[in-house]
Amino acid sequence: MPGPSPAALPIPAHERRFTPWRQSFRGGTREDRTMREVEVSLPPRLADLDLATPSALGAEMDAALRAISRLDDTHGEHLAPLATMLLRAESVASSKIERVEASTDDYARALHGIKANASAMSMVASTQALADLIDSVGPNTDAHPPGTAGRSTGTGRALTLGAILSAHRILMADDPEERAYAGRLRDMQNWIGGSDHSPRGALYVPPPPETVPAHLDDLLAYAGRTDVPVLTQAALTHAQFESIHPFTDGNGRIGRALINTILRRRGITSRVVVPLASALVARRDDYFDALGAYRAGAAAPIIRAFTHASTLAAEESAATATRLAELPDTWLDAARRPRNGSAARRILDTLLETPVFTTDEIATNVGGPPSSVYAAIDRLHTSGVLRPLTQRTRNQVWGAAALLDELDDLGVRIGARARAERS
Incomplete structure (x- = not known):
C-alpha cells in the first residue's frame, strides 16, 4: 500500500x-x-x-x-x-x-x-x-520590562x-x-x-x-x-x-x-x-x-x-468581545438608566465580572441596605437583565441573561461556520 x-x-x-x-x-x-x-x-x-x-x-x-x-x-x-x-x-x-x-x-x-x-x-x-x-x-511575572504589564x-x-x-x-x-x-x-x-x-x-x-x-x-x-x-x-x-x-x-x-x-x-x-x-x-x-x-x-x-x-x-x-463591550449600555437602557450610586446601578457595574451570583453574595458585594438590593434585583429581573437559575425561595442564584445567552451563541456561531466552511 x-x-x-x-x-x-x-x-x-x-x-x-x-x-x-x-x-x-x-x-x-x-x-x-x-x-x-x-x-x-x-x-x-x-x-x-x-x-x-x-x-x-x-x-x-x-x-x-x-x-x-x-x-x-x-x-x-x-x-x-x-x-x-x-x-x-x-x-x-x-x-x-x-x-x-x-x-x-x-x-x-x-x-x-x-x-x-x-x-x-x-x-x-x-x-x-x-x-x-x-x-x-x-x-x-515577577519581573517584566516597563510597559509589559505582566x-x-x-x-x-x-x-x-x-x-x-x-x-x-x-x-x-x-x-x-x-x-x-x-x-x-x-x-x-x-x-x-x-x-x-x-x-x-x-x-x-x-x-x-x-x-x-x-x-x-x-x-x-x-x-x-x-x-x-x-x-x-x-x-x-x-x-x-x-x-x-x-x-x-x-x-x-x-x-x-x-x-x-x-x-x-x-x-x-x-x-x-x-x-x-x-x-x-x-x-x-x-x-x-x-x-x-x-x-x-x-x-x-x-x-x-x-x-x-x-x-x-x-x-x-x-x-463576542464586541458584544460584551455593548452589554453595559444595553443593561442600563433595559433598566431605564438607574441613577449612579443606586443599588441597581451598583449591581450592573459588577455584572460583566460576576455574571452569576446569589442574592446574599450580591448584597454583600455592593453594600447598602439589603432591602434596597433585593428591590434592585427584582427590578433587574423584571427588565430582563437577570434571570433566576434556581427555584429557591431563599438565596436565589441569578444570572446575567444576555451574557449567558452569548456563551451559548458563541458556540452556535463557531459550529455553524465550521459546518458551512468545509476545508
Missing part, C-alpha cells in the same frame, strides 16, 4: 504489535472471555521530528495565528470577562465532544456549586482543569507531567466511577470502541501501560521545543496524547486542553483561550478521521483541522 502523499505531510505511522491480554473482570461473550492477545498501536517518537510545512498550509497557519493574536491584544477593559467566557466556552465544547451535555443555565448553576446535574459538574471540573493546565506554563514576553514555563496529572486529578475527582484513577497514569490496557468487556473489535488500542511513561517523556520533550511551528506543535501534541491515551478516562478533555496550553506557552496568547473545540464538535467525525490519519502517517489533516478551527474561533470570539 502506498504511503501518504507529500501534501498529507508524512510522518512515521504507528507501529502495531500483538501483546498478551486477559480479562481482569469476567464478562461479555465467550469471545471476550477467551481473548488472549490484542494488537496494540505504538506511536512514533516525536521529540526530534522535523516537518517541512507546505507553503499553502503555512500561510493558513500564519493567518490563524494573526487572528488569535488580534483577539488576545484587543478589547482592553472587557478582556477579563472575555477571557473567562472563552475559557468556559472551550470547556463546554470539549466536554460535548465526549457526549457530556448540559444547558448553559445548568453549567452556570454548577459553577456556583449546585450539584444537581452531573454533566454540568463535569463541565465545571473541565473548566478548572483547563485553567490550571494553561496557568502551569504561564510566564514568570504580558508574556516569550516562551513560558515548561509543560510537565506533574501539571498534566494535576489537571486530570481536578477533572476526575468527583467522577464516581473514575475518582480512584484521578491524577494517575493507567496501569491497565485500554481501548476505544468495540466491546465493553475486551478489546475485541476495538477502533483503536493504545500502547501497553508499561510503555506510557516513556511515550509521555518523548511527548513532553516535543512540547518543550521552540523551533516548531506553533499550530503544528499544538496539533501533534494533542494527537500524540490521544494516541498514548495515558488515563483510564478523561483523555480527550485533557488532550484538547493541551492545545491552548501550547498556545499560551509559546506566547501566542497571554490572556484568552481560543474556543476551537466548538468547531471540532461541529465536525466530530472529521476530527476523529484526522486523528485516524495521524495514526496512519499523515499529519496534515489534524494540523489543518486545528488551523481552521482556530481561525473560526478567534474571529467569532472577537465578535
Whole structure:
C-alpha cells in the first residue's frame, strides 16, 4: 500500500504489535472471555521530528495565528470577562465532544456549586482543569520590562507531567466511577470502541501501560521545543496524547486542553483561550478521521483541522468581545438608566465580572441596605437583565441573561461556520 502523499505531510505511522491480554473482570461473550492477545498501536517518537510545512498550509497557519493574536491584544477593559467566557466556552465544547451535555443555565448553576446535574459538574471540573493546565506554563511575572504589564514576553514555563496529572486529578475527582484513577497514569490496557468487556473489535488500542511513561517523556520533550511551528506543535501534541491515551478516562478533555496550553506557552496568547473545540464538535467525525490519519502517517489533516478551527474561533470570539463591550449600555437602557450610586446601578457595574451570583453574595458585594438590593434585583429581573437559575425561595442564584445567552451563541456561531466552511 502506498504511503501518504507529500501534501498529507508524512510522518512515521504507528507501529502495531500483538501483546498478551486477559480479562481482569469476567464478562461479555465467550469471545471476550477467551481473548488472549490484542494488537496494540505504538506511536512514533516525536521529540526530534522535523516537518517541512507546505507553503499553502503555512500561510493558513500564519493567518490563524494573526487572528488569535488580534483577539488576545484587543478589547482592553472587557478582556477579563472575555477571557473567562472563552475559557468556559472551550470547556463546554470539549466536554460535548465526549457526549457530556448540559444547558448553559445548568453549567452556570454548577459553577456556583449546585450539584444537581452531573454533566454540568463535569463541565465545571473541565473548566478548572483547563485553567490550571494553561496557568502551569504561564510566564514568570515577577519581573517584566516597563510597559509589559505582566504580558508574556516569550516562551513560558515548561509543560510537565506533574501539571498534566494535576489537571486530570481536578477533572476526575468527583467522577464516581473514575475518582480512584484521578491524577494517575493507567496501569491497565485500554481501548476505544468495540466491546465493553475486551478489546475485541476495538477502533483503536493504545500502547501497553508499561510503555506510557516513556511515550509521555518523548511527548513532553516535543512540547518543550521552540523551533516548531506553533499550530503544528499544538496539533501533534494533542494527537500524540490521544494516541498514548495515558488515563483510564478523561483523555480527550485533557488532550484538547493541551492545545491552548501550547498556545499560551509559546506566547501566542497571554490572556484568552481560543474556543476551537466548538468547531471540532461541529465536525466530530472529521476530527476523529484526522486523528485516524495521524495514526496512519499523515499529519496534515489534524494540523489543518486545528488551523481552521482556530481561525473560526478567534474571529467569532472577537465578535463576542464586541458584544460584551455593548452589554453595559444595553443593561442600563433595559433598566431605564438607574441613577449612579443606586443599588441597581451598583449591581450592573459588577455584572460583566460576576455574571452569576446569589442574592446574599450580591448584597454583600455592593453594600447598602439589603432591602434596597433585593428591590434592585427584582427590578433587574423584571427588565430582563437577570434571570433566576434556581427555584429557591431563599438565596436565589441569578444570572446575567444576555451574557449567558452569548456563551451559548458563541458556540452556535463557531459550529455553524465550521459546518458551512468545509476545508
